[in-house]
Amino acid sequence: MNESKELLEATIKGLKEKVSQLNNDLTTKEKELENVNKPEMTAEMYEQIKDLIETGVDQVNISEDDLDFNCDMDYDRKVNLYDFSLNDSYAFTSAIMSEINSHYKIVDKSE
Numbered sequence: 001m002n003e004s005k006e007l008l009e010a011t012i013k014g015l016k017e018k019v020s021q022l023n024n025d026l027t028t029k030e031k032e033l034e035n036v037n038k039p040e041m042t043a044e045m046y047e048q049i050k051d052l053i054e055t056g057v058d059q060v061n062i063s064e065d066d067l068d069f070n071c072d073m074d075y076d077r078k079v080n081l082y083d084f085s086l087n088d089s090y091a092f093t094s095a096i097m098s099e100i101n102s103h104y105k106i107v108d109k110s111e
Contacts, residue, residue: 052103056096062086 041049069084086092 048103049100052099053096056099057092059095059099060091062091066091 066087067084068087069081071079071081073079
């Protein structure tokens, strides 16, 4: 009886390892499927776009009127800023897209 218990335990362990490997394989294939229709980009292009975004963001000036913020006061009369947000992201989007448009030729592949 001990041998059959040990055999079952070994079988269970082996099956768990197989299931684990199959789950890893499934995750890998799901990621490959997600990427199959994505256009390719070189590392050089990626870095250039990152630099263009940084340049575009650096060009945007934010004033106090562009922000919403929430404050509260502690018991010891300290004011704490606990939340703030940008009212409109158009300035960022516009500056970033302007930088990208100035460095890339946009083509319509539907023709």
